[in-house]
Amino acid sequence: MVYALLYTAYRLWRGNATGATCAPSAFPGNLTLLTYAVLLALVDMVVRIWYPIDRWERFIFTAELGHLPQYASLFLFGLVASSRQWLDKISARTGRIWLGIAIAATLARFCYTLAHADFISADTWWASLAWNLWEALICTGMCVGLPYWFSRHGKWNGSFARFAGRSAFSLYVMHLPILVVIQMALEHSGLGPLTLTILTGALTVALCYAIHAAYEIASAKLAGKGRRGMRLTTEPMEREHLQMEKTPQHGVR
Numbered sequence: 001m002v003y004a005l006l007y008t009a010y011r012l013w014r015g016n017a018t019g020a021t022c023a024p025s026a027f028p029g030n031l032t033l034l035t036y037a038v039l040l041a042l043v044d045m046v047v048r049i050w051y052p053i054d055r056w057e058r059f060i061f062t063a064e065l066g067h068l069p070q071y072a073s074l075f076l077f078g079l080v081a082s083s084r085q086w087l088d089k090i091s092a093r094t095g096r097i098w099l100g101i102a103i104a105a106t107l108a109r110f111c112y113t114l115a116h117a118d119f120i121s122a123d124t125w126w127a128s129l130a131w132n133l134w135e136a137l138i139c140t141g142m143c144v145g146l147p148y149w150f151s152r153h154g155k156w157n158g159s160f161a162r163f164a165g166r167s168a169f170s171l172y173v174m175h176l177p178i179l180v181v182i183q184m185a186l187e188h189s190g191l192g193p194l195t196l197t198i199l200t201g202a203l204t205v206a207l208c209y210a211i212h213a214a215y216e217i218a219s220a221k222l223a224g225k226g227r228r229g230m231r232l233t234t235e236p237m238e239r240e241h242l243q244m245e246k247t248p249q250h251g252v253r
Contacts, residue, residue, distance in 0.1 A: 001173065003075045024085040030094055036073075037140045041133035043069045048128070070139060077143070087147050095148025102141025105134060114194070167212040174211060179204045 028036075044066070051057065051065035081087055182203050186196060 003072070007075075007079065024089075027086045027089040027091065027094065030097060033094075033098065033140055033144060036077075037136040038133065040070060040073060040140075041129060041136040044132040044136065045125075045128050048132070070136070074139070074143060087151065090144065090148040090151070092148075095145055095152075098141045099145025099149055100141075101137055102145045105138045105141060109134065109138065163209075163213070163216075166216070167209060170212045170215070171205075171208045175204055175208050178207055178211075182207075 047069055048066045051068075053066040054064070055066060056062050056064050179200065182200050186200060189196070191199065
């Protein structure tokens with residue numbers, strides 16, 4: 001939200017509140033994407049020396065600085081991708097490669113956790129680099145592979161798909177406080193980590209969708225009442241106007 005507000009302020013300052021100004025260009029190649037992932041891993045490794053993951057600092061707002069390079073760079077990447085229409089130009093080869101990288105790295109990450117492995121948790125520079133590169137590959141792969149896959153296989157026009165599209169930003173805004181409340185409620189439940197993760201995620205998603213659905217229903221009812229109120233207000237005026245048109249007008253001599 002902070003990034004979006006800053007970008008909105010920038011566009012208003014530049015006098016270009018809507019519309020892109022950059023000419024369309026080709027989507028970055030695999031070498032460029034790999035270079036970004038490696039550079040992101042290096043920057044993350046350095047930043048997390050002083051600000052490790054799960055350490056939150058309070059400035060104007062509370063932020064996890066360990067993820068700031070990733071969030072900020074990907075937000076800028078998204079702005080450039082939108083203005084240059086990159087998401088419409090992801091080639092099949094690039095999309096499949098990075099989707100495969102994302103899936104493989106994500107599955108490896110789950111297996112690493114479930115196996116209670118610790119071979120890259122040593123307090124060494126190479127372990128830190130390996131961990132951060134692993135994370136950067138997952139992130140870059142998802143950001144390239146998922147838009148490619150959904151642009152070709154996710155053109156669903158059902159009622160739920162339209163509802164999910166409308167509610168996407170609402171879920172992004174509201175999911176964190178809801179997730180935190182559910183986590184706190186289940187903290188002493190005695191459930192295992194995997195069960196807690198699945199249950200917390202399912203409850204958070206379901207509750208977010210339910211809240212947005214209630215918002216849409218309430219908004220529709222209020223809009224309907226507003227339209228009926230306008231009709232009740234304007235109908236007497238319309239009848240009076242019609243009556244005046246039907247009444248003969250006598251000129252004054």
